[in-house]
Amino acid sequence: MHNKLSPFLKGVLVVGFLFLYIPIVSLIVYSFNESKLVTVWGGFSTKWYASLFNNEQIMSAVKLSIEIALASALAAVALGTIAGFVLARFKRFPGSTLFAGMMTAPMVMPEVITGLSMLLLFISMQQLVGVPTERGFFTIWVGHTTLCMAYVAVVVRSRLLEIDQSLEDAAMDLGARPLKIFFVITLPLVSQAIASGFLLSMTLSLDDLVTTAFLSGPGSTTLPQVIFSKVRLGLNPEINALASITVLVVGVVVLLANYLMLNAQRNRDKAIAAAMRESGAHS
Amino acid sequence: MNMSRLLRKLKPGKGAVIAVPYFWLLLFFLVPFFIVLKISFAEQDLAIPPFTSLLQVEDGVLQSLTLYFGNFHFIFTDGLYAATYLSSLKVAFFTTVMCLLLGYPIAYAIARADPARRNVLLMLVMLPFWTSFLLRVYAWMGLLNETGLINNFLMSIGLISEPLHLFHNDFSLYLVMVYAYLPFMILPLFSHLVKMDMRLLEAAADLGAGPIKAFLTITLPLSKNGIIAGSMMVFIPAVGEFVIPELVGGTDTLMIGKVLWNEFFDNNNWPMASAVAIIMVLMLIVPIALLHRYETRELEGKGNA
Numbered sequence: 335m336h337n338k339l340s341p342f343l344k345g346v347l348v349v350g351f352l353f354l355y356i357p358i359v360s361l362i363v364y365s366f367n368e369s370k371l372v373t374v375w376g377g378f379s380t381k382w383y384a385s386l387f388n389n390e391q392i393m394s395a396v397k398l399s400i401e402i403a404l405a406s407a408l409a410a411v412a413l414g415t416i417a418g419f420v421l422a423r424f425k426r427f428p429g430s431t432l433f434a435g436m437m438t439a440p441m442v443m444p445e446v447i448t449g450l451s452m453l454l455l456f457i458s459m460q461q462l463v464g465v466p467t468e469r470g471f472f473t474i475w476v477g478h479t480t481l482c483m484a485y486v487a488v489v490v491r492s493r494l495l496e497i498d499q500s501l502e503d504a505a506m507d508l509g510a511r512p513l514k515i516f517f518v519i520t521l522p523l524v525s526q527a528i529a530s531g532f533l534l535s536m537t538l539s540l541d542d543l544v545t546t547a548f549l550s551g552p553g554s555t556t557l558p559q560v561i562f563s564k565v566r567l568g569l570n571p572e573i574n575a576l577a578s579i580t581v582l583v584v585g586v587v588v589l590l591a592n593y594l595m596l597n598a599q600r601n602r603d604k605a606i607a608a609a610m611r612e613s614g615a616h617s
Numbered sequence: 618m619n620m621s622r623l624l625r626k627l628k629p630g631k632g633a634v635i636a637v638p639y640f641w642l643l644l645f646f647l648v649p650f651f652i653v654l655k656i657s658f659a660e661q662d663l664a665i666p667p668f669t670s671l672l673q674v675e676d677g678v679l680q681s682l683t684l685y686f687g688n689f690h691f692i693f694t695d696g697l698y699a700a701t702y703l704s705s706l707k708v709a710f711f712t713t714v715m716c717l718l719l720g721y722p723i724a725y726a727i728a729r730a731d732p733a734r735r736n737v738l739l740m741l742v743m744l745p746f747w748t749s750f751l752l753r754v755y756a757w758m759g760l761l762n763e764t765g766l767i768n769n770f771l772m773s774i775g776l777i778s779e780p781l782h783l784f785h786n787d788f789s790l791y792l793v794m795v796y797a798y799l800p801f802m803i804l805p806l807f808s809h810l811v812k813m814d815m816r817l818l819e820a821a822a823d824l825g826a827g828p829i830k831a832f833l834t835i836t837l838p839l840s841k842n843g844i845i846a847g848s849m850m851v852f853i854p855a856v857g858e859f860v861i862p863e864l865v866g867g868t869d870t871l872m873i874g875k876v877l878w879n880e881f882f883d884n885n886n887w888p889m890a891s892a893v894a895i896i897m898v899l900m901l902i903v904p905i906a907l908l909h910r911y912e913t914r915e916l917e918g919k920g921n922a
Contacts, residue, residue, distance in 0.1 A: 343726035347738070350723040353796065354745050357756035360766050364759060373764050417638035427635060436642040438909045442850060443901070444857020446877045447894045451649030454891070457666050458652050480645045483638065512630065534747075541749045544859055548881070558751050565755045565864065569762070577752040584748045592740060 358581060365574035372569040382571040383579075389572060392560055399540050399557040402471065406478035407535035413479065414486025414535075415528055419520070421487060422494035440484045449548030452477050456549070469551030477549045478539040485538065486531035493527035494520070526595050533591060537584065650898065657891035660685040668888045688892035697871075702896070704871040708862075709855035712794040713802075716851050717844065719795065720802035724843075725836075727803075728810035739807065746800040754864055757793045758784070761865065790866040798855060802847040809843030810836070842911045849908035853901055873897055 339347075365383075369376030386392060417437060424430070440448060456466055456473050466472050501523070505515045521528075543558040550556065564570045659668040673680040692698040727738045745753060760766045761784040768780040783789055813836065821831040859874035866872065873893065881890040 339726060339730055343722070343729065346722040347726045347730075350719065350726075351741060353719075354742070354799070357753060357760055357796070358745060358748065360760055361752065361756045371764070373759050373762055373766060373769065413638045413641055416634060417642075420635050420638065424631065424635065427631075429639070432647075433635070433639055433642070434913065435905075435909055436646050438912060439905055440646055442853040442905065442908060444854055444859075444874055444897065446857050446859050446874045447653075447897060448646075448649075450877065450881060450890055450894055451653045452645060454652045454656055454887070455645065455649040461666075476645055480641070483641070487638075537747050537749075541751060543751055544878075558749070561749075561751055561755070562860070565751075565758065569759055573752070573755060574759075577749070577755065580752060581748050585744065588740070588744060588747055592736075596736075 361574055362578040362581060365571065365578040367571065367574075370571060372571050372574060382575040386572045386575045386579075391555075392557070392572070392576065395555055395557040395560040398471075398554065402474055402478060402556065403536045403539035405471075405475050406482055406539040407532050409475070409479040410482035410486050410535040411528055411532050414483035414531055415490050415521075415524070417483060417487040418490030418494060418524075418527075419516070422491045423499075437484050437487050440481050441488070445542075445544035448481070449477070449545040452480070452545070453548040469549055470554040473549040473551075474546055474554065474556070477545045478535075478542060481542070481545060482535035482538050485534050486528070489527045489531045489534070490524050493524045497523050526598065529591065529595070533587065653891045653894050656888055657688055657895045658684045658686065659888040659891075660687065661886045661888055666887065667885050685888070688889050689896075691889070692892055692896060698876070698893075701871040701873050701876050702900070705856050705873040706900070708790065708794065708872065709852050709858075712791060712798060712855045713848050713852045715791065715795045716799050716802040717848060720799055720847065721806060721844075723799075724803045724806035724810055728807055728813070735811075742800055742803050742807075750797060751860065753797060754793055754861055757789065757796065757865055761789050761792075784865065786867045787870070790862060790870055793861050793865045794855060794858065797861060798851040801850040805847040805850060806840065806843045809840045809846075813839055842914060846908060846911045849904050849911075853904050853908065856901060857897055 364372050366378050366380065367373075367375055368379035368381070417433075420427075421434060421437065452473070453469070456469065456476075460466060501519050502515055505519050506512075510518070541558060542556075543562055546556050546559060550559065561573055561576070564573055655671060656668055659671055661667060662669045669683070669685070671683055673683070723742070727735060727742070730738055758765075762768070763780045763782075763784070765784070767783060768777075771777045772780065817835050817839075818831050821835055822828075826834070857874040857877075858872060859878050862870050862872040862875050863878075866875075877890050877893045877897070880886045880893060
């Protein structure tokens with residue numbers, strides 16, 4: 335039952351994956367097109383990669399986007415891990431329903447709404463307390479952190495609900511303080527979830543256009559904003575080259591992360607099995 | 618347990634742990650909605666920021682409160698706004714239905730695949746989701762163009778002699794919406810379908826139910842929570858989608874996300890953009906509550922899957 339997929343289901347998978355991947359493959363193929371017309375083949379060339387790396391506007395946007403993504407992912411991981419822990423372990427506390435709701439909503443709320451509302455908050459804050467003085471790195475960082483922490487919280491929370499709470503209980507019985515238990519027992523158990531949360535936050539931040547558009551000011555143009563302003567005018571071979579590099583980087587990172595995590599999982603399973611055998615031999 | 622006992626149970630340390638993310642979300646997610654609400658009752662003004670202030674305060678004393686209902690009045694009386702809200706709901710609804718029809722069989726096939734291969738298949742679904750959304754939308758611009766890959770291919774095999782008009786219309790809008798949102802449908806469906814007890818289907822088969830009957834009476838009802846969660850994950854953001862209608866939709870495509878963007882960035886009418894946002898939030902409260910309920914239920918293992 336499990337191992338044989340019916341021809342219908344196999345067909346479904348083939349069609350589904352063709353649908354998902356044909357656009358991505360076509361992007362990459364056309365990035366090597368000599369012609370500026372992008373979809374009219376004019377011979378093989380890597381010149382658009384060279385012109386991409388010489389495009390100062392794009393390169394400085396890449397730099398800014400990576401800085402914002404790193405800063406947002408770090409903050410999102412810190413806040414999201416705590417939030418995920420609170421949701422999974424404390425469950426009910428005064429205001430817990432509102433808290434859980436505020437974790438779900440940012441993930442699905444249309445970005446035109448979150449972007450506008452955060453901008454208006456910053457404008458009001460500026461009128462009332464004088465900070466932030468301008469739109470830029472800080473305001474974008476807050477926006478991305480808020481968006482990403484929800485994703486981190488979901489990943490960490492579902493991992494915490496999966497793992498056995500008896501380890502934490504045992505440590506508590508042995509007299510460990512809650513903070514020590516969190517850092518010595520809980521945190522290592524969810525380290526994979528935190529790592530995925532970090533990567534997810536990086537990609538979300540690097541990719542965000544709409545929230546960023548509301549929160550950025552003159553002089554803080556991120557990569558998606560540059561891409562958007564270019565593709566609005568039509569096809570652009572440099573964007574194809576940029577897309578191919580993005581796909582390559584994301585592919586390598588995701589495959590590598592997946593491989594490392596599977597490996598860690600296997601080693602842990604082995605260690606647990608060995609420990610079980612040993613304790614069995616002693617008794 | 619009543620409130621005061623619960624409060625007493627909260628040790629100070631625990632309270633501090635909760636307070637950090639709680640305060641962040643209150644300040645940067647919830648409070649902003651009330652500011653949007655406030656500004657939706659302001660009037661556009663030639664000032665910085667470009668709207669009138671509702672409260673007139675002198676020497677710390679509130680002098681007057683002026684609420685301007687013109688934005689909402691305009692939205693409710695001008696037929697174009699109503700048509701745009703309806704059109705956004707329609708686009709989001711049909712996008713959701715198509716994602717479900719396409720995503721369900723894919724999620725089902727992955728859930729029933731050999732466990733060793735399942736991870737690879739799941740990663741193949743996730744990989745496009747990790748690459749840039751904007752660039753995936755851009756990819757379709759190259760495919761659907763008059764001189765794009767699809768028209769080139771169809772013309773080269775002689776199926777058509779004139780390029781088809783595939784771009785900047787409802788066809789391209791729906792196609793790219795489904796493409797972009799499909800992974801959001803597949804993942805929740807998969808996580809429900811994979812947990813299903815296969816012995817139920819074997820028992821049904823033993824009792825003489827055909828595969829279609831077994832699917833309709835067992836699999837489909839058991840994946841109800843996944844269907845609702847996945848549908849809401851697609852529907853809610855789709856209502857306010859801006860990038861896809863802007864880049865591949867037709868010029869006459871009415872989407873409320875586009876209207877909000879234009880009011881804000883092109884007309885510099887922040888109060889109107891706020892009023893548009895408030896009505897959109899009101900429309901989305903029920904779907905968000907639905908998503909929240911089914912998501913929580915699934916995580917806490919109360920789902921019937």
